[in-house]
Amino acid sequence: MLxxxxxxxxxxxxxxxxxxxxxxxAMFGADETLRGGGLAIYCLFxxxxxxxxxxxKAEFSADGDLSYPSLTPILPAAAWYERELHDMFGxxxxxxxxxxxxxxxxxxxxxxxxxxxxxxxxxxxRGSRKYEMLTSAGEGLYEVPVGPIHAGIIEPGHFRFxxxxxxxxxxxxxxxxxxxxxxxxxxxxxxxEALPLVERICGACSVANTLSFCQAVEKLSxxxxxRKAWLIRTLAAEMERLYNHVGDTGxxxxxxxxxxxxxxxxxLKEYLMQLNEMLAGNRFLRGLIVPGGVNCDVDExxxxxIDEVLRELExxxxxxxxxxxxxxxxxxxxxxxxxxxxxxxxxxxxxGVGARASGSxxxxxxxxxxxxxxxxxxxVVTETAGDVEARIKVRVGEVYESIKLIKQLxxxxxxxxxxxxxxxxxMLRTLEGSWGISESARGDNLHWLMLDEEGxxxxxxxRSASYPNWPALTLAVQGDxxxxxxxINKSFELCYACLDR
Amino acid sequence: xxxxxxxILAKRIVTENISFSGHKRMRGQLQCLNNCDGCGNCSxxxxxxxxxxxxxxxxxxxxxCIFCGRCVETCIQGALQHSNKDVMGxxxxxxxxxxxxxxxxxLGRSLHVRHLDAGSCNACxxxxxxxxxxxxxxxxxxxxxxxxxxxxDMLMVTGVVTRNLEQALxxxxxxxxxxxxxxxxxxxxxxxxxYGATYAVCGSAADIVPVDIAVPGCPPRPSSMIAAMCxxxxxxxxxx
Ligand code: SF4
Ligand code: SF4
Numbered sequence: 001m002l003x004x005x006x007x008x009x010x011x012x013x014x015x016x017x018x019x020x021x022x023x024x025x026a027m028f029g030a031d032e033t034l035r036g037g038g039l040a041i042y043c044l045f046x047x048x049x050x051x052x053x054x055x056x057k058a059e060f061s062a063d064g065d066l067s068y069p070s071l072t073p074i075l076p077a078a079a080w081y082e083r084e085l086h087d088m089f090g091x092x093x094x095x096x097x098x099x100x101x102x103x104x105x106x107x108x109x110x111x112x113x114x115x116x117x118x119x120x121x122x123x124x125x126r127g128s129r130k131y132e133m134l135t136s137a138g139e140g141l142y143e144v145p146v147g148p149i150h151a152g153i154i155e156p157g158h159f160r161f162x163x164x165x166x167x168x169x170x171x172x173x174x175x176x177x178x179x180x181x182x183x184x185x186x187x188x189x190x191x192x193e194a195l196p197l198v199e200r201i202c203g204a205c206s207v208a209n210t211l212s213f214c215q216a217v218e219k220l221s222x223x224x225x226x227r228k229a230w231l232i233r234t235l236a237a238e239m240e241r242l243y244n245h246v247g248d249t250g251x252x253x254x255x256x257x258x259x260x261x262x263x264x265x266x267x268l269k270e271y272l273m274q275l276n277e278m279l280a281g282n283r284f285l286r287g288l289i290v291p292g293g294v295n296c297d298v299d300e301x302x303x304x305x306i307d308e309v310l311r312e313l314e315x316x317x318x319x320x321x322x323x324x325x326x327x328x329x330x331x332x333x334x335x336x337x338x339x340x341x342x343x344x345x346x347x348x349x350x351x352g353v354g355a356r357a358s359g360s361x362x363x364x365x366x367x368x369x370x371x372x373x374x375x376x377x378x379x380v381v382t383e384t385a386g387d388v389e390a391r392i393k394v395r396v397g398e399v400y401e402s403i404k405l406i407k408q409l410x411x412x413x414x415x416x417x418x419x420x421x422x423x424x425x426x427m428l429r430t431l432e433g434s435w436g437i438s439e440s441a442r443g444d445n446l447h448w449l450m451l452d453e454e455g456x457x458x459x460x461x462x463r464s465a466s467y468p469n470w471p472a473l474t475l476a477v478q479g480d481x482x483x484x485x486x487x488i489n490k491s492f493e494l495c496y497a498c499l500d501r
Numbered sequence: 502x503x504x505x506x507x508x509i510l511a512k513r514i515v516t517e518n519i520s521f522s523g524h525k526r527m528r529g530q531l532q533c534l535n536n537c538d539g540c541g542n543c544s545x546x547x548x549x550x551x552x553x554x555x556x557x558x559x560x561x562x563x564x565x566c567i568f569c570g571r572c573v574e575t576c577i578q579g580a581l582q583h584s585n586k587d588v589m590g591x592x593x594x595x596x597x598x599x600x601x602x603x604x605x606x607x608l609g610r611s612l613h614v615r616h617l618d619a620g621s622c623n624a625c626x627x628x629x630x631x632x633x634x635x636x637x638x639x640x641x642x643x644x645x646x647x648x649x650x651x652x653x654d655m656l657m658v659t660g661v662v663t664r665n666l667e668q669a670l671x672x673x674x675x676x677x678x679x680x681x682x683x684x685x686x687x688x689x690x691x692x693x694x695x696y697g698a699t700y701a702v703c704g705s706a707a708d709i710v711p712v713d714i715a716v717p718g719c720p721p722r723p724s725s726m727i728a729a730m731c732x733x734x735x736x737x738x739x740x741x
Pocket of ligand 1: 543546547548549550551552554561566567568569570571572573
C-alpha cells in the first residue's frame with residue numbers, strides 16, 4: 001500500500017493504473033477519526049499480472065480541507081466513485097465534470113454525510129437537496145422520463161431519455177433507489193453478525209457477495225479454509241452463475257417479445273432454483289457459505305441429482321440457443337445494437353459479461369485465481385463486437401463453461417475424503433485493510449473490510465459487478481432507437497440492489 | 502421455426518400443482534420440541550429479533566424472520582428445528598382452506614396485481630417473476646400482473662421502504678382505484694427489520710400504507726405467494 005498526500009492522489013493514480021493496464025477496481029472513503037486518524041480515500045487497482053490489488057491511500061485531516069484534484073479527468077472509471085465519496089463523506093473532487101448527488105436523493109439535506117462516524121446509524125434527518133437530470137435541449141428534441149416504478153417486475157430506477165425522434169441522443173440514469181445503508185448498518189457488528197445482511201445485499205448475487213466478504217474476513221486470520229469447503233463454495237458460485245445466465249438468456253428475449261424462449265428459459269431456471277434449495281435450504285443459496293468454510297455438506301444423492309438435472313438441462317439449453325439463432329428477425333434486432341467499444345470498456349474499467357463481449361479478458365477466476373479455480377479447467381469466453389449479440393454469445397458460452405466446471409467439481413467432491421467443512425478462524429487481525437473478490441454472473445464482485453480494535457466492522461465497502469457497468473449502459477444506448485432500450489438493458493442484466501446497497 | 506414448435510410440443514404440460522413443502526433441507530417454519538428449556542439463546546442470536554420467549558418457549562414473529570437458521574444452530578438442546586414447510590401453508594390450513602378447493606373456488610374470479618419494489622434485495626422480485634414461468638403458471642388462477650397501478654386491485658410490495666422510494670410507494674398507492682389491497686411480500690416488507698434501522702430506511706410497508714396481507718419468507722417461495730394471492734382474491738371479493 002502506498003500512502004500519498006491528497007494533492008498527489010491524481011498523479012499517483014495515473015502511475016498505478018499503468019496506462020490502463022491495471023484498471024481502477026474500487027475507490028471509496030473511510031472515516032478513521034475514532035482511532036486518531038483522519039478521513040481517507042482508498043483506490044484499488046486490479047493487477048492481473050501480480051494477481052493482486054495495488055492499493056493507494058490518501059489521508060485528509062478530518063477538520064481540514066476535504067478537496068483534492070479529481071481522478072475522473074484522467075480515469076473516467078472514477079466518475080461515480082467520486083460522486084459517492086462526495087455524498088457519503090463530503091469529499092470535494094476538484095474539476096470533477098459532474099458532481100451531482102448519486103446515492104442520496106432529494107429528501108436528504110446537502111450537508112449530511114452518513115458514513116461519517118459522528119452520525120449514528122439510524123440518524124433520520126430530512127432536507128431538500130437538488131437532483132437534476134442531465135438532458136439535451138434544442139429544436140425538436142424532447143425528453144422521455146421512465147421509472148422509478150416500471151411496467152414489469154423489475155427493480156426501481158429512473159431513466160431520462162433525450163430523444164431526437166426515435167433515436168436516443170442521451171440517457172441519464174438515476175439509481176440508488178433501493179439504498180438501504182447496508183455499509184453503515186454492518187459497522188459495529190462482528191463479521192458473523194454481519195453475514196445475514198451481506199447475504200441480503202442482493203438476491204441474484206447472494207453467493208458472490210458472501211464469498212467476497214468471507215474471503216476478506218479469512219485474509220485476516222492465520223487459518224486455512226478446508227479444501228472440501230472450497231469445492232462446495234465453488235459449486236455454489238457456479239450454480240449461481242448458471243441459474244442467472246440461463247434465466248437471462250430467456251429474459252433478454254423479453255426485450256423483443258420473443259415469448260417461446262422467455263418461457264423455456266424461465267422453466268430451466270426454475271429447475272436450477274430447485275437444485276439450489278436442495279443444496280443450501282434456500283432457493284438463492286443463502287446460508288451455505290460462512291467465514292471459515294461452509295455450513296453443510298453435499299452428499300452423494302445431492303451430487304447425483306445435480307448431475308442428472310444438468311445433463312437434461314444442457315440438452316434443452318442447446319435447443320433454446322438453436323431456436324434463438326435460427327430466428328432471423330431476432331438476430332436482426334440484436335446485431336449492432338447497443339455497442340460498447342473496446343476502449344470504452346477499458347476506460348470505464350468494465351467487468352464481467354459486459355467487458356468480455358467488448359474484447360476484454362478480465363475474469364477474476366483466472367486473473368486472481370481465488371479459491372481452487374486454478375485447479376479447474378475452463379475457458380474465458382470473449383467476443384469483440386460489443387453489441388447485444390456479443391453479450392448473449394458470451395453468456396451462452398459461459399453457461400457451457402459453468403456446466404463443465406460443475407461436472408469437474410462433482411467428480412472432485414466424490415473423490416474428496418471426509419473432512420472438516422469449516423475452520424475456526426481464531427483471532428482476526430484488526431486495523432488492517434483486507435479485500436475479497438469473487439466472480440458473480442455479472443463480473444467481479446469486490447469487498448473491502450477493516451475491523452476495529454475489538455474485531456468489529458469499522459468499514460465495509462461493497463463494489464458489486466454492476467457498479468462499473470451501469471455508466472456503460474448509458475453510453476451503449478446512444479444512437480439506437482428507444483424501443484431497443486429494454487433489449488440493451490437486459491443484455492447487460494445489471495443489478496440495482498447490489499449497486500444501491 | 503420447426504425446432505421451436507417441436508420443442509414446445511415435446512414438453513407438453515409442465516405446470517405443477519403448488520406445494521408448501523420443499524426439499525428436506527429447506528429452512529421453513531420453525532418447530533420447538535418438548536426438550537426446550539426456554540434458555541433464550543435462540544432469541545439472543547436472531548439477527549432480526551424475531552424470537553421472544555413466551556411462557557418458557559420461543560415464539561417466532563414470522564413477519565420478521567429471514568429463515569437464516571441461526572437459532573437452530575444455536576440451540577444446544579436441539580429443540581428448535583426448521584421444518585421443510587412454508588409458513589404460509591400453515592396459515593391457510595388453519596383457516597381450513599384446502600388447496601384443491603381453493604383453486605376451484607378462485608376460477609372465474611380475477612385479481613390484478615401491481616408490483617412495487619420499495620427497497621428489496623431483488624430475490625423477492627425474482628421469485629415474483631418466477632410465478633409467470635410455465636411451472637407455476639400464475640394465469641391459471643385468474644391472477645395477472647399489470648403495468649399500471651391504475652389497473653390494479655392489489656399492490657404487492659417487496660423490500661424495506663427506503664427513504665429514496667417512500668414517495669413512490671405513497672404515490673403508487675394513491676393512484677390505485679378503490680377497493681384496493683396491499684400485500685407485503687417477504688420479511689423486509691412485512692417486518693422491515695432485515696437491515697435494522699438505518700438513516701436510509703423508513704420501515705416496513707405497513708409504516709407507510711395500510712397492509713392487508715403479509716407473506717413470510719426471505720424470499721417467500723413462489724407457492725406461498727400464489728396461496729397468498731388466492732387468499733387476497735377472497736378478501737377483495739368480500740370488499741366488493
Ligand atoms: S431463522 Fe428466523 S427466528 Fe431463527 S434466527 Fe433466523 S431470523 Fe431469527
Ligand atoms: S425479504 Fe429477503 S429476499 Fe425479500 S427483499 Fe428482503 S432480504 Fe430480499
